[in-house]
Amino acid sequence: MIAISQDTPIRRASIADLNIEQLTALVEEMQERRMRQHTLFEAAQQAKAKNKEEKDRARYTKLLEMADKKIKSVDAAMDTIMKYLNEMKVLELVLGS
Numbered sequence: 001m002i003a004i005s006q007d008t009p010i011r012r013a014s015i016a017d018l019n020i021e022q023l024t025a026l027v028e029e030m031q032e033r034r035m036r037q038h039t040l041f042e043a044a045q046q047a048k049a050k051n052k053e054e055k056d057r058a059r060y061t062k063l064l065e066m067a068d069k070k071i072k073s074v075d076a077a078m079d080t081i082m083k084y085l086n087e088m089k090v091l092e093l094v095l096g097s
Helices: 020-095
Strands: none
């Protein structure tokens, strides 16, 4: 922070009291402070995006696992149905219908 010799708690200095070097230093400090805030904001946004991507990837994996489980149960049901149909065909031949 810039030290302004005319600035006291009772009589506050104005930017009109600053010389060019002090004004330049003040603006540079403001820019640096803004860049620090911007850098922190960008880091937070990147962390948030990464977290969302990880959650989305985990959800996608979970859905794949659920779909695979259902496919296996459908395959098992189809095998059972085919077994019943084959058994019915054999019984039709035996019964002569």
